[in-house]
Amino acid sequence: MKYLKSFLAFEWITIIGASTVLYTRWDFPLSVCIGLVVLGVILTLYFTKKYEKKEEKKTLDNV
Template sequence: MKYIKPFLVFEWITILGVSTAAYIRLDFPLYICISMVLLGVVLTLFFSRRYEKKEESINSENKSEI
């Protein structure tokens, strides 16, 4: 998970920057910008938990082999 965390920081900076630029420069409605951020939250939580479960199962398999 330590290699994924810097990517998540970059992802959040990108999501917030794009939604802010869309709201300020392109005059998108606020609900569209908020929905982009919420979609980012949901996808980040889903894939990070999925990766953590996968990593735990791999670690438990390696410990049982030793």
């Protein structure tokens, strides 16, 4: 899980940076940029919960 947390931090920096560049330099609508960030939040939460359940199942199987 320690490697996943560092990846998530890098992912968030990338998503927020890309959204900022899209809004400021390429004149994308703010709603599109916010939508990308919300999509990132949803996908991150979904895959994190899925991964945690998988790890929990492995832990329970080993006991």
